[in-house]
Amino acid sequence: MKKILFIRSKLTPVLLAITVLVGACSSMPKTTSLLDQTRSDYVLAQNDSKVMNYARSEMKQAGDALTQANDAASKKESDEKIDKLAYLAKQKIATTQEIANQRYAEAEIANAGKERDQIRLDQRSLEANQERAKANQANAIADQSRLAAQVAQGETIEAQARAAQLEKQLADLAAKKTERGIIITIGDVLFGTDLARLNPEGMRTTQKLADILQQNPQRTVLVDGFTDNTGSPEHNQDLSERRASAVRSALQLAGVNRDRIAIRGYGMSYPIAANDTPANRQLNRRVEIVLSDATGKIAPR
Incomplete structure (x- = not known):
């Protein structure tokens, strides 16, 4: 009995310390x-x-x-x-x-x-x-x-x-200056997988572009859709057109007049990387938005 009391007396300070520590953490x-x-x-x-x-x-x-x-x-x-x-x-x-x-x-x-x-x-x-x-x-x-x-x-x-x-x-918007004009690229990651629906980040990107167009009413845009070489040409052509159309719809929803937005689908044409790795194919799955010059003109591809 004395031994048990001795053990308890030794443990009590430890238990008290643990209790204080837990209380402090909480x-x-x-x-x-x-x-x-x-x-x-x-x-x-x-x-x-x-x-x-x-x-x-x-x-x-x-x-x-x-x-x-x-x-x-x-x-x-x-x-x-x-x-x-x-x-x-x-x-x-x-x-x-x-x-x-x-x-x-x-x-x-x-x-x-x-x-x-x-x-x-x-x-x-x-x-x-x-x-x-x-x-x-x-x-x-x-x-x-x-x-x-x-x-x-x-x-x-x-x-x-x-x-x-x-x-x-x-x-x-990570825009780039090219011979055709200023180009904003919406990558594959801003769409649902193999879908023509912009995800929330994609919608935020188009909203920023819409704000710019509202402040520069003399400018227009051309929305070009592209895919990689995976799948049939028909499927890729349809997907590229639908993704370009989704971007146009998002810009219209943000207040940009439809007359200022032209769209094209190129399917698997005009790749910017070799379709030999998943990473390169993802680069080819994109939508390019070409911003016109101050007169509303866009150089042809």
């Missing part, structure tokens, strides 16, 4: 890798002057969404629920940064436009002075030429700002 705040990444994204966005100057309300919404994710973590909700809320917050943060960049570019364009308008106003004033002072006509003509050059420079600045804005937006 009180530790819960988190996930996605939530940690979202917190980091939020801090980076807070430190971005463009975000704070041009997207304060959107940043507040992103902060509110992150607060919900943090609250779920504090309440030790399921990882699935925490990640779902963290994902929504992460998307809002990314959207906030995109909006801030866009508004910053628009502000730059607006400033260029104000400068151009002021130069034009100066030019009109100079023309009126020419009528009142014929004797100074030679000097007035020289001044007019100078102002015309400034107007042209202002218009060039505006065009460059628009081009820079477009280039930055297209960079998010």
Whole structure:
């Protein structure tokens, strides 16, 4: 009996230590890798002057969404629920940064436009002075030429700002400059396997392109569908046409007029890699979106 009591007396401190350790673990705040990444994204966005100057309300919404994710973590909700809320917050943060960049570019364009308008106003004033002072006509003509050059420079600045804005937006879509124009590729992974239905990531990609087209109404697109050499030519031709049509439908759903979207299906033609490995065949299963030039023209293949 004494031996048993001795053993119990020895074990009690150990059990107490384990109990304290378990209690401490249970009180530790819960988190996930996605939530940690979202917190980091939020801090980076807070430190971005463009975000704070041009997207304060959107940043507040992103902060509110992150607060919900943090609250779920504090309440030790399921990882699935925490990640779902963290994902929504992460998307809002990314959207906030995109909006801030866009508004910053628009502000730059607006400033260029104000400068151009002021130069034009100066030019009109100079023309009126020419009528009142014929004797100074030679000097007035020289001044007019100078102002015309400034107007042209202002218009060039505006065009460059628009081009820079477009280039930055297209960079998010991994667009490439080619002899035919700017091409955005939607790979096989953005469709269901052997299907002509865009998955959620594919829909987000087409939404970004639709936003660009809405901001550049003078541009049109040509959607070309391609497959690998697996399966019959008839099946591949049909699949390439249906995938091109799915992209057109997604752009229309996002607000782009159907008249601005042409489609073609090429089946297994025009591969960009040898059809000798699964990885190369996946590269050939794609949809290429060719963006027109500023006049709406697209060079033929």
